Amino acid sequence: MKHKRPTDDPVWLKVLLAALAVGFIAVLLILPLALVFKEAFADGTAAFFAAIKEPDTLAAVKLSLVAAGIAVPLNTAFGIAAAWAIAKYDFPAKTVLVSLIDLPFSVSPVVSGLIYVLVFGMQGWLGPWLADHDIHILFALPGIVLATIFVTFPFVARELVPLMVDQGRDEEEAAATLGATGFQTFLRVTLPNIKWGLLYGVLLCNARALGEFGAVSVVSGHIRGQTNTMPLHVQLLYDNYDYAGAFAVAALLAMLALLTLALKTLLEWRYADALAANHRH
């Protein structure tokens, strides 16, 4: 016989609240996800793969991979450098630096694209000069990469900063005192301590880099087969009433999102102690 505590909710309330929560999630989150896969595979797997193999779709997949392939390593290097500087040294205005790193998360995706148009566009700061020298940034790969870097800017840093601040600097100082170089210290002492947190940050950074829509949409120019990333290609196909094609690419992106969620959940369960405190369950 289970003892009923005074803080237990009555059974009717438990059932009501649980049904409300699960029902809300099912209608709001699960139904759209299910619909993506239903529409993508409505005409069978052969039709799905045929839609993916369209040259313009493959070009979009390639462009997304290239953009993420540049943006994610750069933001990872930045995240490690920023976390190292913030966690291992004392310097003035550190809290200001931490707030500035998080800034891109507060900016609307469209505004994130707009700022690069104001810098590199024809009516922008550098536009006329770039045009004179035949350098293409907007409506080309560099603009797409810049917008992607901006929206995924804080992911790795915000994961590593609290983690490395928590871990302190004793181990690194001991290694340095024993004669290790800075690089050896990082590789043999710091990296083993932060690897799961680093992976967590890179995972989220990569998912957003491949999925970003608003910011990239503003700077891409939407040239089919050339400057269309996967999410932009979804829009192009959808607006042209090619629903089978749009949902095929959407399903590809949704699979990526599910894989990201699965890995993220696995990291939170298996390596909770090695992640920043706010992700521990």
Added chain:
Amino acid sequence: MSAVGAGRLAWARSRHVLPGFRLSLGFTLFYLTSIVLIPLLALVLRPVALGLDGLWDAISTPRVLAALRLSFGMALAAAAIDSLFGSVIAWVLVRYRFPGKGFVDAVIDLPFALPTAVAGIALSTLYAPNGWIGGLLAEHGIRVAYTPWGVLVAMVFISLPFTVRTVQPVLSELGHEVEEAAATLGATRLQTIGRVVLPMLMPAILTGMAMAFARAAGEYGSIIFLAGNIPAVSEIAPLLIVVKLEQFDYAGASAIGVVMLAASFAMLLALNGLQAWAAKRR
């Protein structure tokens, strides 16, 4: 270098022990300045070029005002709805045990992981008059797709994780002791929740609500497919920026951008204030 005060001394000393201070901080500042700060400055300085009158002229057209009202008004409504359901979901996830709980917990973050364009076409198909949900609603004469309600649905979808994820950890840490004390002193369950639990969760709920509001107000991808984008009716502010850029109206686009950015900064300040308030109450 004149080392004055303990802070300066500690700084100099730690720089001696661990190498890489100049390299890591130098790269951090260079990258931050060139990628984030200078481009943002291009927008922040825009009103200087336009003048305040020019800025106001660009914003005070009926179409722009309607778009701003829609974006911020619906974002507030979506944040309120998400705070209510997010708190219930957090309560259920922390306090109850039921099969499939781990799955429900993991799926909360779906709106973070799913690209917004994918969410957009899925919601649009779902709520269209011939869609799974849109069809049911149409029988009762309710239209969501291609109306301002479409904006609300997409915003509720995109912002839900913030409200759950801010309340959940605070609730886990809360423990049962205070509630037991309240119950021992004769409070009913509802009184305990209303007068003890809810006030303790308030800073977290408000923080989640502010984050949800900020995300919803700036959201673009998931909304434009569902909203129909009728000027002055279901056209959100970020979309109007895109429309003005396509017409090469940089001044008009940046005027709206400045308002959106100012709202983001205001929300950041509000969030910092909330954090300080929450820290003081602990």
